Amino acid sequence: MTFPQSSRLQFTPDLNICRLLNGMWQVSGGHGRINANSAIEMMFKYHDAGFTTWDLADHYGPAEDLIGEFRRQLMKTRGEAALSSIQAFTKWVPRPGKMTREIVEKNIQTSLRRMDVPSLDLLQFHWWDYSDSNYLDALKFMADLQAEGKIKHLALTNFDTEHLEIITAAGIKIVSNQVQFSLVDRRPEVAMVQFCQQHNIKLFTYGTLCGGFLSEKYLGKPEPNRFGLETVSQKKYKQMIDAWGGWQLFQELLHCLKQIADKHQVSIANVAVRAILENPCVGGVIVGARLGIAEHIQDNQRVFDFELDGEDWQKINAISIQSRDLFAIIGDCGDEYR
Ligand SMILES: NC(=O)c1ccc[n+]([C@@H]2O[C@H](COP(=O)([O-])OP(=O)(O)OC[C@H]3O[C@@H](n4cnc5c(N)ncnc54)[C@H](OP(=O)(O)O)[C@@H]3O)[C@@H](O)[C@H]2O)c1
Numbered sequence: 040m041t042f043p044q045s046s047r048l049q050f051t052p053d054l055n056i057c058r059l060l061n062g063m064w065q066v067s068g069g070h071g072r073i074n075a076n077s078a079i080e081m082m083f084k085y086h087d088a089g090f091t092t093w094d095l096a097d098h099y100g101p102a103e104d105l106i107g108e109f110r111r112q113l114m115k116t117r118g119e120a121a122l123s124s125i126q127a128f129t130k131w132v133p134r135p136g137k138m139t140r141e142i143v144e145k146n147i148q149t150s151l152r153r154m155d156v157p158s159l160d161l162l163q164f165h166w167w168d169y170s171d172s173n174y175l176d177a178l179k180f181m182a183d184l185q186a187e188g189k190i191k192h193l194a195l196t197n198f199d200t201e202h203l204e205i206i207t208a209a210g211i212k213i214v215s216n217q218v219q220f221s222l223v224d225r226r227p228e229v230a231m232v233q234f235c236q237q238h239n240i241k242l243f244t245y246g247t248l249c250g251g252f253l254s255e256k257y258l259g260k261p262e263p264n265r266f267g268l269e270t271v272s273q274k275k276y277k278q279m280i281d282a283w284g285g286w287q288l289f290q291e292l293l294h295c296l297k298q299i300a301d302k303h304q305v306s307i308a309n310v311a312v313r314a315i316l317e318n319p320c321v322g323g324v325i326v327g328a329r330l331g332i333a334e335h336i337q338d339n340q341r342v343f344d345f346e347l348d349g350e351d352w353q354k355i356n357a358i359s360i361q362s363r364d365l366f367a368i369i370g371d372c373g374d375e376y377r
Pocket residue numbers: 061062063064065094095196197217218244245246247248249250251252253254255272306308309325326327328329333334335338339
């Protein structure tokens with residue numbers, strides 16, 4: 040199956056990406072045991088299917104090392120030119136505190152070495168505590184390293200609209216912010232989307248499948264108790280479902296998505312991803328991949344085969360309005376981490 044042109048985004052002049060990114064948090068532990076060889080084998084499968092863009096972080100267990108090894112094997116088997124077909128977006132998640140050029144450079148150097156790249160495609164920066172304004176220093180040092188060619192583009196993850204605005208106003212060029220965005224968690228629609236559209240910043244979204252809950256597997260199923268949750272991802276999003284409206288309303292959402300899915304001859308997961316992907320501000324949806332344990336390559340390829348229409352959105356919105364206001368309960372994007 041070859042992907043249509045719409046599966047790709049010219050994200051920056053030098054980065055052409057697949058709009059469905061492979062998420063690597065799932066290799067970090069708490070999602071099943073990962074075998075490095077099977078994981079790399081699976082990375083080739085994703086890549087060859089057209090899923091060429093990876094989302095990872097310095098703290099996702101072996102994720103950066105897997106990218107490094109994948110690149111080496113790709114070069115060995117297919118030649119150096121093949122390396123330009125991978126895009127790997129990592130994150131830096133430091134502990135708050137004083138930021139010096141040395142601290143920032145040391146961490147970037149580690150990611151460069153582990154991923155075996157001369158320059159990071161995208162460095163997504165996370166900060167735990169807004170009351171500590173050292174995040175601005177960290178970003179300025181990152182901008183210096185970008186000017187020296189060690190980072191291609193600067194990005195953020197889990198920043199709220201207010202702080203994204205502060206950073207932008209400080210003259211730091213941010214190309215994307217990674218946030219939770221799904222048919223359960225629609226908080227980005229309140230303020231983030233509008234700001235990003237005005238400033239040409241893309242959103243990369245996670246939690247779009249609620250750790251797999253937004254799929255046929257949970258349709259018509261009784262509410263799982265905490266022992267029935269297989270992964271840390273499911274634990275995270277079960278809490279979100281509870282805060283949003285609970286299991287009964289979630290079942291109504293699943294039934295509604297199933298109707299829409301049947302109409303388009305796709306899966307519930309396809310509809311859930313498509314709904315977020317169609318937001319003009321969204322550059323890509325990140326779907327977690329338990330490399331070597333489970334895969335949904337063929338199913339996820341169908342995301343690019345259809346579009347939601349007005350009638351579909353009416354049905355979805357009729358469920359959404361019955362949910363609690365997560366923006367009022369939790370706050371803006373990323374506030375769940377603070
Ligand atoms: N910046 C941040 O703070 C942050 C936070 C969380 C995640 N992330 C990023 O986002 C990525 C996504 O992770 P997530 O935890 O949010 O999980 P997710 O993408 O919402 O869910 C991933 C799970 O969905 C299931 N799935 C995938 N495709 C499917 C399909 N077509 N049909 C049915 N089920 C399907 C798989 O479950 P099975 O494996 O059980 O089959 C997979 O493990 C992470 O890897 C990471 O890169 C970032």
